[in-house]
Structures are given as structure tokens and as C-alpha cells.
Amino acid sequence: MSSKLLAGLLLSLALTSTGNALPLTNLYLNFPNSYKIYSWAPFCIGPFAYLYVKTVLRQSIRLTRLDWLLFLPMVLYMLNRIPFYLLSNQEKIRFIQSTNRDVSLYILEPEGLLPVGWAPIFRFILLLGFIFGTIFELIIWKRKIFDLKVQIEANKDIYRFHWINTSFLLLGAIASVLGVFIQLKFDIPVSRIILFFIWIEILLICFYLLTQPKILYGMTGWIQMNEPIRSLLESEEVLENDDDISHISVHHGRNILLTILDHFNTNSPFTQMGYTIADLSKEINIPSYLISTVINQEFGHNFNEFVNDARFKYLKVLKNNDPYFDNYSLEHIGNAIGFASRTSFIAAVKKRTGLLPKEYLTQL
DSSP, X not given: OHHHHHHHHHHHHHHHHHHHHGGGSXXXXXXXGGXXXXXXXXXXXXXXXXXXXXXXXXXXXXXXXXXXXXXHHHHHHHHHTHHHHTSOHHHHHHHHHHHHHOHHHHHHOTTSSSOTTHHHHHHHHHHHHXXXXXXHHHHHHHIIIIISSSOXXXXXXXXXXXXXXXXXXXXXXXXXXXXXXXXXXXXXOOHHHHHHHHHHHHHHHHHHHHHOGGGGXXXXXXXXXXXXXXXXXXXXXXXXOOOOTTBOOHHHHHHHHHHHHHHHHHHOGGGSTTOOHHHHHHHHTOOHHHHHHHHHHHHSSOHHHHHHHHHHHHHHHHHHHOTTGGGSOHHHHHHHTTOSSHHHHHHHHHHHHSSOHHHHHHHO
16 A cells, blocks of 8 residues: 555656646647646645555555545645636637736636635645644654664664655745745746755655665564564464454464465465466465565565565475485476576576575575
């Protein structure tokens, strides 16, 4: 869920950036029905940013009904624009021409049902509200990540990323408010400043995803507990059963993980070539999104890495149990543990160990 919300945030930022550049072109005059067609996107930046941080910190697997209501202002704003879309093409073109002559009309948005100037104020207040809500979430969750006995360094890195991301979003919002004020008061174009902050935000997120892709897997461990644990397998204690559908409780997570591990140990399904999370889901009758969430949260990596972990462990079993193991080709060994080709087996071994398969196999 969190990765989808991050994608939504990036999309909203990109569309907002593109939309702010469109007045510099003739697109609106050539296609008047496209005037501010992107205008829903700025209303989604705040909800996506807030929900992304909230779902990561709370390790949510789905949004609640109240969460979906955060997008209601966007819907109301688009309804506010209905009068403009009811105009004829000629009337739309005349209005667009007037906004080209007077930029304040473009900013104050007189084309809707709301009084002139209310729409941008409404948008900025909402954005600032969501940003401060995000900051509040970060503050109240700091103790669970930094102050409790069990601490996980990867979670600290993700937490810092959220602070940096939210800080730049706040700076961008403040710059937008000041930019609009300067534009209206002194007639000084400042749209490039607003675009600059949006681009910095997009580049920042992309940079983190390129350098630390595990951010997409969310927090490791089960930090929605008062006293988080590093692994579901460290304790045989039956923990409380939490029926909240917004996240996987420790009790539920432990049951899912033990079911997966028992299936892997008993049936070795990962030796099938092209084995997917959908295959596992059918075999153990657990939805794919729950399997993915438990693996991400427990081990801090994705399903493919989890499967490769199992394959490498099984490789040791094959070598110890098969007296003819040393006579097999690399392609045969790779196929035996689930790799589709000799090349993919070699690449996986090298990526994991830094060694060629022959070197690695001699060390087993």
C-alpha cells in the first residue's frame, strides 16, 4: 500500500509541475477543454504525502474508510469547476485569453463556483494542514523507532527520509504561498520558483529510491506494538490477536510466516522455475498482499529475494545429500534449485556473494 501511495505522490507532483508550465504554451488556446485539467493533482499532494508516511509508520496494509475521505476536497474542487466546463468553446477561449493578459485571474480562479480567490486559499490551507498532520505523525512515532530497547537501523533511515521529504514539501508550500503573494502584489513572475521546489521534491524521492530501494518495503519488525520485536520467530509466545484490518498484527503475521516456512521446508516449491508470489498464494490459500507484507516487514526485502534465500539454503542441502553433486553442470544445479538458466544462476550467485558459482560451491 505504501508504495502505491508514494507513486500517487510522485504522480501528483509531476502533474502539478507540468500544469504550472502549461500557461507558457498555447495548449489551452488550442484545446480549451484542457484548461487546468491537471487541477485535481495539487489537492492530492497533501493526502498522498500524509497517508504515505502514516501507512509506513503504522505498517498499514490498506486504507480505512476515513482515509479515503481525505480525497473528498479534491472531488469538491472539481465540482466547483463545473461552470467553466459548461461554457461554449468560444467563451472558454475568451476566458483563457483574459488569463493570459492578466495572470492574477489565472491565480485567483474566478471560473468556479467559489468566490474569487477562495480556491487557491482553500488549496494552500489544506496542503499545509496535511503537512502539519504528517509532521505530527513523525513526532509521535519517533519514540517507537529511536527510544525503545529494540532498534532497527533501516527503520531509522526510513524515518529520516520521511523527515527530509516532508521538510522540503513544507518549504515548497511556503514558497508557493509567498510566490502567489508576490505575484499578486508586485506583478513579479515567480512560477519558476514554485516549479523549482516541486522538481527538487521529485528528484529527492527518486534519488532515495535509486540509492535505497528498500524504502519501498517499509519498516522492518512489528513497530505497531508497544515493545517491537525484531523477528516473529524469536518468541513462541502467543501474542494478542488484533482484528484491525488496517495492519497485520504480530499474532496474524506469525501465523502467516510459519505457514510459508512450513510449506517451503516440506514441499520446496521454490525449486520450480519462475516461481511467483501468486503461486505461493494459491498453494497456502493466503492473499498475495499479506504474504508480501509479512516478508517485507519481517526480513526487509521482497518476495524474489526471499525465494532466492530459500534456494541458496537448499543448495547446501543438495550438496550434502547428493554424492554426485560435484559432477553436475552449473546449468543442472541452477535448474535443480529453481533458476531458469545457467546465466541467471551465475548472476544470482555473483550478486549475492561476489563470487563465481564454482568458487562459491567449493566453500559450501
